[in-house]
Amino acid sequence: MSERDTICALASGAPPAAIAILRLSGPHVRALAERHLASGLPAARHASLTDMTDNDGALIDRGLALFMPGPGSYTGEDTLELYLHGGAAVIAHALDTLTAHEGVRMAEPGEYTRRAFEAGKLDLTEAEGVADIIEAETVAQKAQALRQLGGGLSQTYDQWRAELTGVLALVEVAIDFPDEGDAPQDTTAPILAKLGRLIGEIETALGDRGIGERIRDGFRVAIIGAPNAGKSTLLNRLARREAAIVTAKAGTTRDVIEVRRVLGGHVVWIADTAGLRVTEDEIEAEGVRRAEVAAREADLRLFVLDASAPDIGHLSTDYRLDTDLVVVNKSDLGAVPDGVSADHVISARDGSGVDALEQAIARFVDQYAASVEAPVITRQRHRERLTQGLSSLKAARDALEQDVGAELAAEDIRMALRQLGSIIGVVGVEDVLGAVFSEFCIGK
Numbered sequence: 001m002s003e004r005d006t007i008c009a010l011a012s013g014a015p016p017a018a019i020a021i022l023r024l025s026g027p028h029v030r031a032l033a034e035r036h037l038a039s040g041l042p043a044a045r046h047a048s049l050t051d052m053t054d055n056d057g058a059l060i061d062r063g064l065a066l067f068m069p070g071p072g073s074y075t076g077e078d079t080l081e082l083y084l085h086g087g088a089a090v091i092a093h094a095l096d097t098l099t100a101h102e103g104v105r106m107a108e109p110g111e112y113t114r115r116a117f118e119a120g121k122l123d124l125t126e127a128e129g130v131a132d133i134i135e136a137e138t139v140a141q142k143a144q145a146l147r148q149l150g151g152g153l154s155q156t157y158d159q160w161r162a163e164l165t166g167v168l169a170l171v172e173v174a175i176d177f178p179d180e181g182d183a184p185q186d187t188t189a190p191i192l193a194k195l196g197r198l199i200g201e202i203e204t205a206l207g208d209r210g211i212g213e214r215i216r217d218g219f220r221v222a223i224i225g226a227p228n229a230g231k232s233t234l235l236n237r238l239a240r241r242e243a244a245i246v247t248a249k250a251g252t253t254r255d256v257i258e259v260r261r262v263l264g265g266h267v268v269w270i271a272d273t274a275g276l277r278v279t280e281d282e283i284e285a286e287g288v289r290r291a292e293v294a295a296r297e298a299d300l301r302l303f304v305l306d307a308s309a310p311d312i313g314h315l316s317t318d319y320r321l322d323t324d325l326v327v328v329n330k331s332d333l334g335a336v337p338d339g340v341s342a343d344h345v346i347s348a349r350d351g352s353g354v355d356a357l358e359q360a361i362a363r364f365v366d367q368y369a370a371s372v373e374a375p376v377i378t379r380q381r382h383r384e385r386l387t388q389g390l391s392s393l394k395a396a397r398d399a400l401e402q403d404v405g406a407e408l409a410a411e412d413i414r415m416a417l418r419q420l421g422s423i424i425g426v427v428g429v430e431d432v433l434g435a436v437f438s439e440f441c442i443g444k
């Protein structure tokens with residue numbers, strides 16, 4: 001087997017910056033340190049100030065070097081970090097010098113963490129936590145990423161896998177030593193009890209209303225209502241910029257327009273949608289269809305009504321929840337129409353009532369996020385695999401209940417084990433790894 005490449009990359013932010021951190025990992029690290037650091041290979045885990053020279057002996061920069069020998073390093077390999085002046089020329093000179101050597105190349109996105117994963121330092125959900133903590137913009141996103149990075153998800157998946165391995169062993173015993181005298185119930189009942197408990201736990205986890213994904217990707221609020229109710233004007237108020245076109249003509253908004261805000265400590269995507277009406281216009285009709293999709297997928301809907309319009313629009317929609325808000329707009333033109341129970345009365349044009357509405361959205365998001373304590377699903381990938389795992393377990397339960405053969409049940413349980421294993425990355429997942437690590441930053 002040929003020796004692994006040594007990888008190098010800028011690990012810190014774009015130049016110009018106060019300091020640039022270059023990170024190297026791989027088998028050539030010791031030789032590179034001896035060749036390019038004036039004071040030679042630094043003592044392990046001690047920062048040392050040294051000149052760094054290029055392949056002609058010319059000075060690149062004077063900076064700090066930190067050597068972390070494998071396997072007790074982030075990647076599990078020998079690693080070297082160089083803390084240089086954060087200028088573009090310094091960085092280019094250093095990286096050009098290093099990559100001029102055979103077997104030394106620039107790292108791909110996420111390659112350090114991928115090596116850490118391959119060395120068994122992290123499982124796949126922990127590696128995802130590394131990516132998420134870098135992307136985190138809210139304290140809540142960061143807290144979730146830190147929990148995941150520290151094995152907060154792994155724990156649950158490991159435990160489920162351990163329990164399932166136990167169940168599988170019992171089923172295999174039942175296959176190998178079919179209990180001829182007794183009724184099959186005797187061995188099946190305890191297996192079914194364990195399986196049932198596991199199914200219940202996974203169902204509870206899947207019933208988390210997507211909070212983990214929402215914390216990571218943002219909560220969704222949809223502004224819904226009749227044409228001309230003032231939805232786009234409200235969006236612009238909430239966005240604090242002219243994100244959507246406002247005209248006096250009904251049917252202006254066609255596509256869904258989303259703006260990002262941080263409210264209640266969470267990322268919130270607020271969507272303006274086409275006014276709901278029956279229309280001959282093909283484009284507008286598609287807009288209405290998209291509006292309904294956005295309404296359905298949102299965590300919170302704002303139903304906007306025009307106080308001055310005789311027809312207050314249709315409020316009755318099958319996707320309406322108790323927590324949704326009825327917002328009567330254009331309060332400058334008239335009072336709340338009879339028979340409408342308004343949660344908020346606003347004038348999107350002059351801004352009155354909009355702050356209170358914004359606070360209500362923030363409160364909703366804050367409470368909604370807190371409604372699930374520690375979600376074990378933080379990405380679509382987890383949800384898909386766990387859903388598949390659940391259906392395999394249900395198939396196993398059915399096979400055992402209907403007594404169609406323990407072999408079939410065992411096969412379903414093995415399938416569920418693979419599906420759970422793919423979440424934490426313990427089973428053959430080359431394609432999954434590619435997808436997960438490709439979205440990392442270079443240098444991580």
Ligand SMILES: Nc1nc2c(c(=O)[nH]1)N(C=O)[C@@H](CNc1ccc(C(=O)N[C@@H](CCC(=O)O)C(=O)O)cc1)CN2
Nearest residue numbers: 011021023066068071072073074075076081121130444
């Ligand atoms: N300068 C620097 N800062 C950094 C990192 C880094 O790589 N370099 N990190 C990188 O993301 C984060 C810290 N994470 C790290 C995680 C593990 C190890 C490590 O060396 N682990 C060894 C030994 C652990 C120990 O001494 O207890 C190991 O796991 O074997 C280093 C950093 C954030 N700050």
Ligand SMILES: Nc1nc2c(ncn2[C@@H]2O[C@H](COP(=O)(O)OP(=O)(O)OP(=O)(O)O)[C@@H](O)[C@H]2O)c(=O)[nH]1
Nearest residue numbers: 228229230231232233248251252253275330348349
């Ligand atoms: N007087 C008054 N007019 C408003 C208010 N909000 C919006 N308007 C006006 O109502 C008209 C329609 O506003 P839009 O924000 O485009 O309404 P919309 O609901 O997005 O309309 P569609 O895109 O057709 O669905 C525009 O002329 C706005 O200026 C308000 O609070 N008071």
